[in-house]
Amino acid sequence: MISGRFRLLPYQAxxxxxxxxxxxxxxxxxxxxxxxxxxxxxxxARIAEWFATGxxxxxxxxxALETVLAFLIxxxxxxxxxxxFARNPALSGxxxxxxxxxxxxxxxVLAPIFTLWFGLGVLSKVAFGVTLVFFIVFxxxxxxxxxxxxxxxxxxxxxxxxxxxxxxxxxxxxxLVWILSSLHTSVGLALVGAVVGEYFGSARGLxxxxxxxxxxxxxxxxxxxxxxxxxxxxxxxxxxxxxERRLLAWKPAAAHAERA
Numbered sequence: 001m002i003s004g005r006f007r008l009l010p011y012q013a014x015x016x017x018x019x020x021x022x023x024x025x026x027x028x029x030x031x032x033x034x035x036x037x038x039x040x041x042x043x044x045a046r047i048a049e050w051f052a053t054g055x056x057x058x059x060x061x062x063x064a065l066e067t068v069l070a071f072l073i074x075x076x077x078x079x080x081x082x083x084x085f086a087r088n089p090a091l092s093g094x095x096x097x098x099x100x101x102x103x104x105x106x107x108x109v110l111a112p113i114f115t116l117w118f119g120l121g122v123l124s125k126v127a128f129g130v131t132l133v134f135f136i137v138f139x140x141x142x143x144x145x146x147x148x149x150x151x152x153x154x155x156x157x158x159x160x161x162x163x164x165x166x167x168x169x170x171x172x173x174x175x176l177v178w179i180l181s182s183l184h185t186s187v188g189l190a191l192v193g194a195v196v197g198e199y200f201g202s203a204r205g206l207x208x209x210x211x212x213x214x215x216x217x218x219x220x221x222x223x224x225x226x227x228x229x230x231x232x233x234x235x236x237x238x239x240x241x242x243x244e245r246r247l248l249a250w251k252p253a254a255a256h257a258e259r260a
Contacts, residue, residue: 023037023040024039024040027039034219035219036219037219037223038220038222039220042220043224043227046220046221047224047228056228058204059205059208059209060232062122062202062205063191063194063198063205063206063207063229063232064232065122066122066125066126066129066194066205067129067191067193067236068190069129070125070128070129070132070190070193071129071133071186071187071190073126073130073133074129074132074133074134074137075133075134075186077130077134077137077138078135078137078141078186079137079138079141079179081138082137082138082139082140082141082142082144083141083142083175085138085142086142086144086145086146087145099135099138107128107132107193110131111124111128111197112201114197115197115201120201120202120203121202124197124201125193125194125197125202125205126193128193128196129189129190129191129192129193129194129197130193131193132189132190132192133186133189133193136182137186140178140179141175141178141179144175144176144179145171145175180244183243183244184237184240184241184244187236187237187240188237191232191233191236195210198211199211206225206228206232209228210225210226210229
């Protein structure tokens with residue numbers, strides 16, 4: 001049985017081809033100024049040139065490294081602290097206003113500060129990405145632990161379960177759905193953090209490529225960089241979806257969706 005996603009692929013591909021064709025025709029016939037919007041054919045040629053010469057690989061590697069580090073560190077801290085705060089109401093009560101204040105801060109203002117503190121290297125981009133990922137995972141973990149049925153916990157204790165058993169067999173499986181539900185968002189935010197940090201100041205990365213193209217009014221380079229970034233984002237999203245399905249294979253709904 002073909003899943004709903006695969007049934008939609010022809011329509012999605014058709015819409016994409018139609019939009020690209022309309023863009024190419026509009027710029028070719030002068031309806032749209034190619035100086036401001038470039039042409040799909042020129043963008044494709046630029047991307048092909050980047051991969052043929054190999055100049056794009058170091059930028060892709062830098063952005064991927066920053067994204068992975070920001071995601072792993074931010075998600076790890078979010079899970080650990082979210083679990084600790086959910087299991088310790090006193091700790092949660094003390095830090096609650098500070099977490100709300102920190103979460104309310106507009107993250108984009110932190111990028112220049114982190115660049116000033118940590119320099120133009122990978123560390124400043126990772127730090128910025130961590131601030132984006134942490135709160136998403138933290139609040140999902142916190143809510144997931146708090147949503148566990150108190151009767152279930154009490155009954156498990158009555159059967160002789162230790163605190164370690166509760167964590168392993170009750171709390172973590174219950175919170176896993178909440179944690180994984182934030183994976184797509186948090187990975188995307190880690191990528192955003194890496195690219196925005198590179199855009200503000202760096203020597204390599206996809207954000208750097210786009211910023212350099214903008215600085216020279218190279219519209220083709222800007223759209224080419226955005227296209228590579230979009231393809232990279234789709235690849236990461238597909239990987240996260242695969243991991244999520246593997247980890248939630250025990251759920252009947254997830255297993256049915258995978259078989260469909």
